[in-house]
Each structure stands twice: as C-alpha cells, then as structure tokens.
Amino acid sequence: MRGTGGHLATAGFARFRALVEENLLRFLSPEVCPIPTPLRDAMEYALTSGGKRIRPVVLLSSGAAVGGQEKDLLPFACAVEYVHTYSLIHDDLPAMDDDDFRRGRPACHRAFGEAAAILAGDALLTEAFRVMGESPLAGSDPSKAVRASALLARAAGASGMAGGQMMDLRPAAGEKTMGPGGAQASAIEEIDLKKTAALLSAAAAMGGVLGGGTGEQVECLSRYGRALGLLFQITDDILDETGSFEEMGKAVAKDRERGKFTYPAALGMAAAAARAESLRRESLLALSPFGEEAETLRDIVRMVATRRS
C-alpha cells in the first residue's frame, strides 16, 4: 500500500485511483477471506474490469478535504467500490437489464453463469460491510466507522440504489410517458437520485465523517456528491444519445423499448445540457466553504462535466 498514513490534501484523482486499484483485492485476499472457487473468480473478474473508480476516489478526496488519513479511509473507499460493482453485476442479469457485455467484456453472468453472478454480487455487497466492520478505524474510532457504514447501507438499500433500480425496471404507468415535461423531469430525477446520486452522495459524506469533518462540512460534501451524481447520470445519458449508432444506438433503443426515459430522451438535448450546467454549478457551490484542500473534488466535477466516455 502506497503512502499509508500520509496526508491526502494534495493528492489528485490519478493517485487516488491508483491507490484504489492497488488495494481493491487486498481486503479479499485468501488469508483474510478464504473464498471457494468459482465465487472468488467471479468476484475478482467483476472488480478488475477497469472502471473509473469515481466513487472511492470521491470518498478519498472528501476525506482529504477535511484532513483525514489514507489508512483510515481506504477500506471504506474499497467497500464503496464493492457495492458499486455488486450493483453492476446484478443489473446486468437476464432478469434485470439483460446486458451481455460490460465495459467491453462479457458480463459476469456470461463469464461465470447466472448462479455464480448472483452470489458474486451478494458476496461483494456483504464483504463491503465486513471490510468496514473489520477496518482499523472500527477498532480505534468505532463511532465514525459505524456512521459511515450506516450511510452506505442507507444509500444502497431499499430507499436508495436498490429502490431506484426497481423504479427504473418498472416505471409507474403514465408517470414518465405522459404529463408535461416538468413532471417527466422530476420523475426521471427521482430515479437518478436513488440509482446514482445516493451512492455518490454517501461516498462524499462518508469521507467527511471518517476524516473527522464537522457536521456542516459533511452536509456540504453530501450535497456535493448528490449534485455530482445527478450530473454524472445526465452526462451519461447525453453521451448515450450522441454516441455513435453502432455503439450506443442499441442501448438507447433498448431503454426506450423497456419504457425507460432518460432526461435528454424525454426533454431534449438542450434542456439536458442546461440541467447539466446547473448541476455542475451546484456541485461546485456546495464546495464553497472549502479552500484548495477540495481541489480534487472540483477536478472531479470538471472531469465529469466534460467527459467524452
């Protein structure tokens, strides 16, 4: 592990991302957690698929912004990535979004079968809470550890991510297909809030809690993560709409067929771009009480707002 115990304030996105990559499998090593084959293979396959690691980086950057220590934050950052990875595995299942590919490779259930994929998702979700509960901070400062764990559980659970996925799979009749644009926008944003923004908001707030931030700082970080999450989802949807027909057209057509409506699909590209700009400002505004110690968090907003993939 690199730089353990060091201050995080000056570290940037790339360093945090590398730190996550280097440590992501460590908390599942056979000495710590003996996992039978093929469950381990399926879990490690899904974890090493080259994601952007934006959620754990947001946690580490938020912790840095309030003066936290790497060694305290890292297990929690990896736990957040486990939860995100579990959600991708389960979302791809035939009974859910039925996607055969994820980031250019066969989806977990295509590579290992449905049973192993379901269990790999279940196990990653569970191990996330094990890693947090067995972390050094859980021994030295259990109050922070238990608060961070509760934030993650609430964000990922029935009123958060799992609930959002349910709503996305079964849109309430008429809610998104009829009614004026404003009602559609609000219904879409409710799903985006649960499905995407809840976990990013929790990651930011967890960093704040674990790093020893004040209540006000944690609240600002939480608002930052919420706006960033909505921005992330809307830029994702805009990319889907503007992407090449070969790569993206099928996904959009599939979403429409299922009754899924994204912000740009429902309200048009101009409205989506305006909403994205408003969310970009909102996320930066939430950081206004912070100085240069939050520069990585601001960099993340710029990256997400201007991303091309």
Add this chain to the structure above:
Amino acid sequence: MRGTGGHLATAGFARFRALVEENLLRFLSPEVCPIPTPLRDAMEYALTSGGKRIRPVVLLSSGAAVGGQEKDLLPFACAVEYVHTYSLIHDDLPAMDDDDFRRGRPACHRAFGEAAAILAGDALLTEAFRVMGESPLAGSDPSKAVRASALLARAAGASGMAGGQMMDLRPAAGEKTMGPGGAQASAIEEIDLKKTAALLSAAAAMGGVLGGGTGEQVECLSRYGRALGLLFQITDDILDETGSFEEMGKAVAKDRERGKFTYPAALGMAAAAARAESLRRESLLALSPFGEEAETLRDIVRMVATRRS
C-alpha cells in the same frame, strides 16, 4: 414493542419469537425507510412467511444469557432475520435451487417476478446493515455495534453463507461422490458449516457481544451456535429422508439429481443420527459455563434435536 428495556433472562423461546414477529417490519416502516412498490411488497411478503425465527431468537437468548437488554438486541436480531430471508429468496431463484414454493406459498420470484425477487434479497441484505448501523446501540456503544455487524458480515459473506451456497451448487468433482465415507462426511460438513452454521454461530456470538459478555462467554456462545447450526442442518436432512414421499421425496430426488449429497443420503441414517446426537451434546457442552440464564438456549437445542418439521 413489548417489554422494552426489560431483562431477558427468564424469557423463553415463544416470547422471543413473538417479539421478533412484532418488530420485524418496524425497522422498514415508511417513515424510517420509504421503499417503492413493488419492492416493499416483495420484501414484506418474504419476511412474513412464518419462519421459525430461530436465528433472531438465538441472538436474543444469547444476549439474555450474558445480561443484555432487549432494546439493544432487537434491531440486531431483526437484521439477522433479514439476512436469512434474503438468502432464502436468492436460493429459490431459477438460476439457483429453482424452487417454486417456500413454506407452502409461491416463492418470492413466483409471486413478484425474478427482478423484484433479486432486488428484494439485495435490499433485505443491505437494510440489515442499515438497521444495525442506525440502532440506538450504534450511538451509545458503537464498539459493540460495529463488532456485531462485522460478525454478521463475515458469516454471511464469501467465506461463509454465500460461499457455502456456491459450493452446494457446484460440488467439486469427485469430492462428494467418491472417496471413503469419512471424506464425504467432511466435505458435506464443510458446506453445512458455511451454509447454515456460520449464521447461527454469528447470531449467538452477536448476542454475546451486544449483551456485554466476556471474550470467553462470546467464544462459548459461538461454539454453541456452530454445533446448533450443524445439528439443525442434519436434522433437516434426516427429516427430508424420512418425510412422506409426497412432500419430501421430490426434494431429495432433486438434490440427488443435482449432485447434492446430504449427510444421511451419503452415510446412511444410522451415521446421521449418531452425528446428530454428538452435535446435540456438543452444543449443550458449550453452554456448561452458564447457569439457568442459558436455559432458553438449551431449550432450543432440545427443540431442534427432536423436531418433526
């Protein structure tokens, strides 16, 4: 909620079970956790299917044995039942054991569809950790809360229940179908340990930790739960073998067809009965440092050892 704050030492199985039944849905009430339809329906359907509630009762009884308070233990007891319920929902899925019925009612995925069932399991698992992390004890004594949460996560995760389910679905070639009886017995018991005993052992240890037991007491309770879990599984398998053809024969035939071998199926009824008797003694022996404050725990052994359903 009945008897909050009261001492548990004299309460028996029936009272603890009623306490769990009365409070199981409370931690998911709309004010605490707004859950979209049909996710809430699927979660509540699975939770109210009339199980024996043996895991949460073991937690409450273990807490009682070391002098714990009901109000501290109850959220954790319900969390353990959420985790057990999630495991049943996912085990019944077509890609897993493919069971259409559970306790005489349509399985969750038959009643609500596969997507809702997968998400209901995911959400119950996640909410278990939310309920523990937001419990009163997490505020007043976070060290105990975080230890109990970690015990549950380890028992349910990749090296525990989820790993056991993987091994049960994909028995290593030859491991259980060839070799002498002793090797078979040990392979079967390894699966039973992970699939069933880990969670019961964790429930007992969690009660000990949350109730303020000494390290030695927690260790005894953990051993008690482990033996009880193995006993529970072997009596289950014996009942399957001796049950009426109409009710049980199909399940056993299905298990055999899948390559699943239970203790009585692999080693015969006499060996299984002898092993059950040895586990019964082992579970009672683990309680020998305790006096009458552990009488409910002893009652549970008697109930499991002599059960007829």
